[in-house]
Amino acid sequence: MYLTILFLPLLGFLLAASGGRFFGWRGTPLITTFCVFLSSLFSFIAFYEVGIAGSPCYIQLAPWFTSEFFDATWGFMFDSLTVVMLVVVTFVSTLVHIYSISYMSEDPHLPRFMSYLSIFTFFMLMLVTADNFIQLFFGWEGVGLASYLLINFWYTRLQANKSAIKAMLVNRVGDFGLALGIIATFSLFKSVDFATVFACSAHFAENSFIFFHLEWHALSLICALLFVGAVGKSAQLGLHTWLPDAMEGPTPVSALIHAATMVTAGVFMIARCSPLFEQAPQTLILVTVTGALTAFFAATTGVVQNDLKRVIAYSTCSQLGYMVFACGISQYAVGVFHLMNHAFFKALLFLSAGAVIHALADEQDMRKMGGTIKVLPFTYSMMFIGSLALIGFPFLTGFYSKDVILEVAYAKYTVAGTFTYWLGAVSALFTSYYSFRLLFLTFIGPVNSLKDSLKHVHDAPFLMGFPLFLLAFGSIFVGYLAKDMMIGMGTQFWGNALFMGPDHGLLVESEYIPQAIKYIPILFSFLGFLFALNLNLLGASFSYSLKTSTFGRTLYIFLNKRWLFDKMYTDFVALPALFFGYNVSFKTLDKGLLEIVGPAGVIQTVSQGGRQLRKMQSGLIYHYAFIMLCSLTFLIAFVGLWDFFSFFVETHLYFIAATTLVFSADS
């Protein structure tokens, strides 16, 4: 049954991809959705058996490739962490499959779309069930490919093409780090098997490692390299640029891949490697700071985006930052808990956004919406629930994880901890601001949409509404229901899946932080709501003066241009590389220098030399006589002075001299 969970989506993909034209637009969605649904059902059973009944499961399928000590296998590990991810992935995937049937119903390529979704699910499941680093990498790159194909689903759109390439390449930079991290792990542990590596991590805690001719703390280096992978996949600051652009893909894709599952792979990987990270205190600080900065950066940028989906994308980025810094302060359980909760409400937000976009004839710009609360009441209420869960409204799902994250950050009582607490708290303000701004602009504010599109407005049909309903249910209750199980005091749920250093437990500590500190996030969220209300609905004059002031404009442009990250990468990375690739390497060297000392030069020299020689064949007798005279003189002199010349003519000596010259210095 455990393997069926994985291979059902693959089966769905194979059927849809090879037989999509025979099953048609009715049959293909049915087949793929059914496969994923079954897989989801089994996941829940697996969750019960492994997570609740506490019996982890381990399946070794086949060897993959071996070479000396290097041994990669096709093996599957189902522990608590895996089954949590399984449930999240298959559940959201099933809902997105169902949703897509209706959302993409008018697309002639529906079978192709469903097959992509299924193959994505398969790769994601491979990623979370891997029992070794190499297989994790397989899933990791596989989801990257699926993401490329899905972003590029409407392949005639230039923007989609560009975004897809960007997603692939930026992720590739992360993969570069991950691959090096895996290789470094192997050269330290001589194994890539999770069980072996994690069991030995404590024994290697003191080892050092020469890298770039510097001596590093081995595990810190390894974790830093692994973290580069997480930065790429989970869109942390520095390699985040692909995520907002990835919104060019169809909305169900954004919900599944760029909100609920794939982007959380980085967090999952950190949690999975918690035994390694726990031995690498310096890297943990790096992880914490990066996560906090991402949360802050993305929240500020999300504030001024006008594209409905981009706001949610930045919100995802920001929430991923929360998860990462939760891991950075060693609270992996909290990080994973937030991951799960986030999957529910973020998928809900994206799918509701999709319903809005669908209803308004594919309009994504929030400035051209407004007032849709009257025509889309169901969608509005879903979006509202999602937003409240996101900003951590008390007793909704987000509250239980987000607040805990901030509290444990403060309870860390280190510079990094306090820093992240405050950044996180301020981000909470922005989160609440952009969530409400989104609601106001889209649903409540004055109507700005076209009459034509409003004429055909309809609320989500059943196939789209049903997933929304289930997700909303999750967004409200999951946090409350799962809190004690996943981050409760002394819970047995995680077993050996997550490891926390004995001196890193903060959950008790967090109960004793000042009361005011606990209220601050909620207070900030409320402030954010007030700002949003004031700036977007009520205080028109204040809003106007802010927007027209120089400071306001500069700030706006800076934030709207996403802190100019893309510009920087284009100018300082992409363009120089492309310049080098043509002007330096191709034009100057390959077609210049190498050609001159190579073929072109030889042709030139030989033909010119030939011309010179030809000129000597003048046909004039005195020319020949002169040359004969010279040669004869030279010959006689040569023979006469042979004793002297022979020294130079002895070929062995040349050979010996040349060899000695070349190698004397070295030996």
Place this chain on the structure above:
Amino acid sequence: MQSLLSIILLFPALGGLVLLCVPNSQTRLIRILGLTISFITFVLSLLLWVFFDHSTAKFQFVNAVDWLPFLNMHFYIGIDGISLFFILLTTFLVPFCLLVGWDSVQKNVKEYFIAFLFLESFMLAVFCMLDLLLFYVFFESVLLPMFLIIGVWGSRERKIRAAYQFFLYTLIGSLFMLLAILLIYFQTGTTDLQVLFVSEFSLQRQLLLWFAFFASFAVKVPMIPVHIWLPEAHVEAPTSGSVILAGVLLKLGTYGFVRYSIPLFPEASVYFTPLIYTLSIIGVIYASLTTLRQIDLKKIIAYSSVAHMGFVTLGLFSLNIQGIEGALFLMLSHGFVASALFLCIGVLYDRTHTRLVKYYGGLVHVMPLFSVFFLIFTMGNLSLPGTSSFVGEFLILVGVFQTNPFVATFAATGMILGGAYSIWLYNRVVFGNLKPFFIDTFMDVNRREFFIFLPFVFCVLWMGFYPEVFLEPMHTSVANLVQHGQWRG
């Protein structure tokens, strides 16, 4: 069973002689006969795999014929785990080369088939020869049919220049090797490889000999300063020529390294490792960046081959088991992936007779099946896990990282750059709006092309998901190679 290897070796050449007797006008008969011969060779070579003994590093299927007994030189052949798969790769690729030219080669059909069959025999001889001088002879003789293939069946006027360039570059390098072989012969009195494996050279002489061999092999690989013949030759060669060039001929250089340079001159190999590392890293990064800006489809794949071969040399000179096995595996994998990519380009070229990227776009609209194949091979090119290249590249990085993490890090940037040029190429050719230039000439792959691609897809995925079958026979031989070097050094 002992003579199986000799049969495989001679079969294509004899078949070529038989074809010689068929009248020129019988083109269909020539085609079918040629294909049958090459296919039978392939089936026979599969028997080699079946009867190959994994447990020993000895040379197997050994066969010796007196050639120049008074000079102590013999026609001496045999294979071990290192050369086995190159034999298979060669025999696998040749039938497809013939199939590719099925329709597009209309003039000199007989000569085309004969050239390929002889080329096959020569290449097989290089891979299984255990005599240094004869190795040299066949190493060079490969040039002759290849020169003809580029010069006669190439596509443009520039082909003559490309053919000369190809010939001269490789020949100049090999002259040094000939001198080195003579030196070895005069020192030891034999050119028998197995005797040479246990003879000793002084360090000074090793360095000299190693460098002479390097001059020859580096051109064939090709390594960076001497690589410019490759894009030129690829662009001018017909599709089948490119396939053989990328699939087998590039491997001759790296095969030479692993078969001759490393075991014969172990100390020199260690001594020159920094040189190889430097050239390889430059090769990977330089070639990848150059690839980004090429506008000719074939040049893109050609330059990316340079980058991949940079990985291979890197792995070979890591001088540990993972690195060398990875390198061997990547050579095989590149033989499939690059060949298949050239086949893809051939498919496009047959339809439009242009190879410039800018004329293509949105092919998925008109050639969906082709797009799928192209996607799989592109993923192979950027070494996505699950394709064959990943296994090779990853093992190489593992091997190199253990000897020099610095070098491994730089080499790993090739992952990013490889992704960049592969995915960009794919995106420009397959996605986007359909360009109107050749709109009426596009049609999806026909049955012949479909069945050409299918085995390649199968091999790329098989080697990606279950490469054990290929790695298993290598283990003993590679371990022996590494141990041998340590014992001697």
